[in-house]
Amino acid sequence: MFNLKKLKPATFLMEQGEKMRVPGLIFMNDQSLQDPLFEEPLKQVRNVSTLPGIVGYSIAMPDIHWGYGFPIGGVAAFDAETGVISPGGVGYDINCGVRVAIIKEPFQSIPSSQKQALLKAIFRKVPSGVGMGESPPLTQADYKAIVSKGAKWSIEQGYGLDIDLEFMESHGNISGGDMAAVSQHAQDRGAKQLGSIGSGNHFVEIGEVQSILLPDVAAAWGIAKGDTYVLIHSGSRGFGHQICQETLDLFVQKGLADNLVDKQLACAPIKSSEGQNYFKAMAAAANYAFNNRQQILHSVRQAFKHVLHIPEEEVRLLYDVCHNIAKFETHLVDGNPKKLCVHRKGATRAFGPGNPELNTLFQATGQPVLVPGDMGRASYIMVGSALPQSWCSACHGAGRARSRVQSMKTWKDRNLFDYMKSIGVTVMAHSIRTIAEEMPDAYKNVDEVVQAVQEAELAKMVARLKPELVIKG
Amino acid sequence: MKRLFFAFEALANWPNPLPRGRLLKEEERHMTAAFIGATDWEKLESELPDLPLPPFTLGFCGLCQDILFLPPHHPRVVAYKAYFSPATQQSLADFASRLNQWLYEHAYLKKPETRPFLPHITLARSPFDYKKWKKIPTHWPVAFHRLKLYESLGELRYQPIWQKELTPPFEEREHTADIEFLIHGRDLPELFRHSAFALLSRFPEGGAFYRDQAPDSMDEIIFLLNDWIRQMDGEIGCPFKAVSWHGKIEEEGNLMKWEMIVDV
Numbered sequence: 001m002f003n004l005k006k007l008k009p010a011t012f013l014m015e016q017g018e019k020m021r022v023p024g025l026i027f028m029n030d031q032s033l034q035d036p037l038f039e040e041p042l043k044q045v046r047n048v049s050t051l052p053g054i055v056g057y058s059i060a061m062p063d064i065h066w067g068y069g070f071p072i073g074g075v076a077a078f079d080a081e082t083g084v085i086s087p088g089g090v091g092y093d094i095n096c097g098v099r100v101a102i103i104k105e106p107f108q109s110i111p112s113s114q115k116q117a118l119l120k121a122i123f124r125k126v127p128s129g130v131g132m133g134e135s136p137p138l139t140q141a142d143y144k145a146i147v148s149k150g151a152k153w154s155i156e157q158g159y160g161l162d163i164d165l166e167f168m169e170s171h172g173n174i175s176g177g178d179m180a181a182v183s184q185h186a187q188d189r190g191a192k193q194l195g196s197i198g199s200g201n202h203f204v205e206i207g208e209v210q211s212i213l214l215p216d217v218a219a220a221w222g223i224a225k226g227d228t229y230v231l232i233h234s235g236s237r238g239f240g241h242q243i244c245q246e247t248l249d250l251f252v253q254k255g256l257a258d259n260l261v262d263k264q265l266a267c268a269p270i271k272s273s274e275g276q277n278y279f280k281a282m283a284a285a286a287n288y289a290f291n292n293r294q295q296i297l298h299s300v301r302q303a304f305k306h307v308l309h310i311p312e313e314e315v316r317l318l319y320d321v322c323h324n325i326a327k328f329e330t331h332l333v334d335g336n337p338k339k340l341c342v343h344r345k346g347a348t349r350a351f352g353p354g355n356p357e358l359n360t361l362f363q364a365t366g367q368p369v370l371v372p373g374d375m376g377r378a379s380y381i382m383v384g385s386a387l388p389q390s391w392c393s394a395c396h397g398a399g400r401a402r403s404r405v406q407s408m409k410t411w412k413d414r415n416l417f418d419y420m421k422s423i424g425v426t427v428m429a430h431s432i433r434t435i436a437e438e439m440p441d442a443y444k445n446v447d448e449v450v451q452a453v454q455e456a457e458l459a460k461m462v463a464r465l466k467p468e469l470v471i472k473g
Numbered sequence: 474m475k476r477l478f479f480a481f482e483a484l485a486n487w488p489n490p491l492p493r494g495r496l497l498k499e500e501e502r503h504m505t506a507a508f509i510g511a512t513d514w515e516k517l518e519s520e521l522p523d524l525p526l527p528p529f530t531l532g533f534c535g536l537c538q539d540i541l542f543l544p545p546h547h548p549r550v551v552a553y554k555a556y557f558s559p560a561t562q563q564s565l566a567d568f569a570s571r572l573n574q575w576l577y578e579h580a581y582l583k584k585p586e587t588r589p590f591l592p593h594i595t596l597a598r599s600p601f602d603y604k605k606w607k608k609i610p611t612h613w614p615v616a617f618h619r620l621k622l623y624e625s626l627g628e629l630r631y632q633p634i635w636q637k638e639l640t641p642p643f644e645e646r647e648h649t650a651d652i653e654f655l656i657h658g659r660d661l662p663e664l665f666r667h668s669a670f671a672l673l674s675r676f677p678e679g680g681a682f683y684r685d686q687a688p689d690s691m692d693e694i695i696f697l698l699n700d701w702i703r704q705m706d707g708e709i710g711c712p713f714k715a716v717s718w719h720g721k722i723e724e725e726g727n728l729m730k731w732e733m734i735v736d737v
Contacts, residue, residue: 037649065650068717068736072650092714092736130676130710189707199712200737238706241714241736245699248718252692263718403647404737 002042004033010062010455014042020049025057025389028064029452037401038064041071047261048076052269053083055333055340059390061347062452063399063444067091069264072346075393078270080328080339085275086267087251087282089343091324092244094282095289096235098370098396099168099320100381100465101297102221103228105310107208107468110228114307115206119426119469121303122204126296127196128473129430135295137191140179147177147283151290151320159195159298161313166359168320169349169367172290174327177283183246186281190239190288195295197234199431201438202473204300205231205375210466217365217383217462221318229465230315231379232296233372234473235324240285247278270341279326286325293320318381319368323348323396331391342391350394350459352386369459373398373446375438375470376423380450382459394459398446404437411436420470429472438472475514475634476625479507479572481617482633483594485537486677488613492605494551494597501631504555504594504617506565507572509581514624514634520579521622521635525571531657531728532618532639533561534670536680538611541593542603551606552593555615558666558685566590598629612680614673616642640728643671648734651717656731662687664722665694668733669701676712679705691722691731712737 004012004026012033014024024045032038041064048070049058055077064073069088078084110118138146145153150173155162165171179187197204209227212218236243248266251257251274257266268274301312326343333340351358352366362368369382371394386392402410416435420427429435453459480503487499509517537553557565566589573586594615597606622635646653654671658664665688673679682705688694698716705711714736722731 066648067650068719068734130712185703185707189703191707193710199710238703238710238714241706242703245703245715248715249696249699252718257718266718400649403649404652405645405647 010452014045016049017046020046021051022049022054022057024049024060026060027390027452027456027458028060028062029448029455032062032448032452040066041073044069044071045074047265048074048089051076051078051084051086051265051267053078055079055083055338056391057389059393061393061395062449062456063346063395063397065399067345069262069266070343070345073395073399074345075343075347075391077331077340077342077391080270080341083270083341084267085270085278085326085341086265086343087244087247087278088264088266089345090244090282090326091345092241093235093324094240094244094285095322096324097289097293097320097322098231098233098372099293099297100318100368100370101230101300101315102223102318103230103304103310103315105228105308106226107228108226110308115469116426118206118303118307119428119471121307122300123428123471125299125303126204126471128198128471129434130199135195138187138194140187143179143182143187146287146291147179149173150287151294154291154294154298159295160301164294164317167317168290169322170357172294172320174283174286174325176279177287178280179284181277181280182243182284186239186242186246189242190237193237193239194288194292195299196237196292197296197471197473198237199434199473202234203375204296204471205372205379205467206469207465207467209463210378211464213461213463214383220361220365221368221462222316223318223381223463230297230300231370231372231465232293232300234289234292234296236285236289237292239288243281243285247281250274282326286322290320319370321348321368321370329391332388340391344393346396347393348396350384350386350390350392352384352392355386368462369394371395371397371446371450371453374440374443375427375467375472376420376425376440378446379465379467380446380461381463381465382450382453383462384459385457387457390458395449395453398443398449400442401444402442407439407442408433408436410441411439425468425470427470427472434472474511476511477509477514477517477622478505478625479509479620479622480505482619482621483615483617485613485615486674488610488677491596491609492602494601495599495629496597497595497629502594502596503621503623503631504592506569506620507576507586509576512581517581525568525575526637527564527568527620527639529564530640531659532616532642533557534614534616534642534667535561535592536683537594537613537615540607540609540611543593549599550595551597551601552595553613553615555592555594557592562592565592610678612683614670614677614680614683616670616674618642642667643674645671645674651737652735654733656733657725657728659728661689661691661694664729664731665697668694668698668716668731671733672698672713672735678709679711682708
């Protein structure tokens with residue numbers, strides 16, 4: 001259906017056709033392009049290219065799949081003066097993201113009984129599934145502080161270390177948030193959820209750094225083969241979901257979705273009051289998410305301390321990335337620096353060496369790009385290559401290969417826990433259904449996805465991670 | 474001779490665990506429309522083409538809000554009492570009345586059924602622990618889209634030997650990233666109701682927060698569903714982020730249908 005022109009390895013051009021304001025740029029390996037599952041998301045790539053003020057390309061990452069309006073695994077940048085901002089280009093789960101921590105304790109030296117005890121301790125300490133956090137409900141004052149301080153607020157409350165902020169995208173604080181742009185409904189919805197994983201595909205994962213693929217960068221980052229890692233995937237919970245939903249509702253009511261091929265593409269000029277208010281609310285939600293992941297890591301550190309007697313500073317945060325966000329960034333456009341609103345929905349920023357936004361360590365190497373796979377096979381730590389055409393972006397995960405319904409049918413009447421044990425993974429969740437829906441074969445092979453990311457020069461593989469202990473939301 | 478009764482098959486994500494007792498198997502739970510008892514199956518089978526059928530072609534949904542011990546004075550079963558929209562309740566009562574009348578006129582019943590239709594779903598037979606059963610979850614969602622003729626085999630076993638399919642009020646479909654349902658309804662309020670019950674099939678605990686609504690547009694259906702999700706998530710947490718703005722209502726015969734996609 002799409003006549004894609006190969007430009008270089010894992011990089012294809014969707015030529016600018018009727019109503020498209022820019023071409024599409026598809027990062028994918030040749031084999032994956034044959035998969036009929038890509039037809040619908042590629043239509044969405046085309047739809048995004050029709051939006052006002054889009055600059056460069058409508059971009060698809062190798063893990064692209066169907067989303068609401070914008071595809072998941074999509075990147076689009078808009079002129080900050082003349083372009084639009086769209087909640088569909090960010091996603092319902094604002095600042096859904098991932099963080100990884102490294103522990104210098106060799107994972108295989110931890111006795112099996114202690115691994116199980118560690119998993120159970122984390123399962124007790126970190127609320128997961130459908131439900132609440134255990135902290136007292138957030139007050140209006142708490143929310144204001146979260147919005148203005150970002151993750152620093154949680155650290156001031158005793159959740160974690162000051163140094164953690166150096167190892168977060170944007171230092172754990174997206175500026176510009178304003179609680180005046182956030183409804184009481186959103187505050188109520190998120191008030192009891194801070195510090196919890198949530199449900200669906202969110203998780204805490206612990207395992208071993210299985211292999212080092214870029215030794216210099218790994219050494220600089222203090223990662224060695226055999227180290228223990230913790231990976232946390234969560235977002236802004238009901239607070240962010242409500243903000244996205246209310247914004248979409250408002251945009252629809254105001255006619256901002258009229259004449260769009262998909263209402264979920266609803267967008268407002270960045271400079272309009274609607275656009276400005278959405279950004280303020282989105283930034284507020286982004287900071288809620290940074291705090292959420294900070295508090296989850298704190299609980300994980302407590303578990304390591306209690307079970308393995310490892311002090312919290314030795315559960316070292318390597319990096320925290322957003323993969324559902326819209327950020328104002330300056331990039332070169334036709335050789336000139338230009339301020340853009342970069343939407344990454346199911347995509348990760350991938351700044352390279354020298355970028356002043358990064359801390360001194362990552363300025364030397366480029367920033368970590370975290371790519372969770374599935375709970376059975378692998379996840380990856382990569383390093384950003386700052387490909388200009390992608391607005392310095394990379395993928396965010398493996399992407400689903402199979403629907404939840406299919407996965408349930410496949411695993412019906414089978415003992416999921418026994419199967420996962422047979423492949424060396426202990427999994428805990430409050431819902432059997434969640435586990436069935438999240439089985440490894442429900443996801444694409446992350447090895448193939450990161451291979452395409454590397455071939456396309458979006459990021460480079462640094463370390464392959466092998467999960468062994470998993471808590472699913 | 475077979476011991477027979479007509480009932481609507483009850484489909485639900487049942488509470489688990491239920492208190493110990495002689496439980497009916499989940500797949501055999503039902504809402505009786507007419508009880509026949511021991512009867513000449515061959516005669517009935519020959520007359521089935523003339524059986525009065527439900528006047529509605531679309532299935533329906535209800536909430537199990539009360540726990541009943543039946544019969545009241547010497548209970549032998551514990552059951553959920555199901556509540557429906559007033560229109561559905563009336564349609565079911567009318568159908569049960571016509572069906573019983575037909576059975577009486579064709580000599581399957583010795584006397585006319587005069588008791589009012591009591592929509593209930595038996596969960597277990599005695600003996601049971603009253604205190605524990607009184608505490609099982611209520612406001613539990615249940616859906617129906619098949620009228621069946623069951624044979625009672627004894628030992629709490631019921632085997633369907635004939636059925637009439639209705640259009641399901643909702644069906645879950647394949648969707649890679651999230652969850653998708655095909656919803657059917659005769660009007661917008663019913664489309665809303667069936668959309669909500671589709672969500673409840675995944676999250677039955679949300680039944681306590683469900684209220685019938687009267688939307689006058691598809692946009693309003695989505696607003697109302699998302700407001701309900703917001704309320705559930707804020708109070709008890711729920712697995713849904715939001716109902717998306719995907720799709721539009723299409724006509725299918727005398728029914729409306731909508732592909733509802735829900736972010737989870």
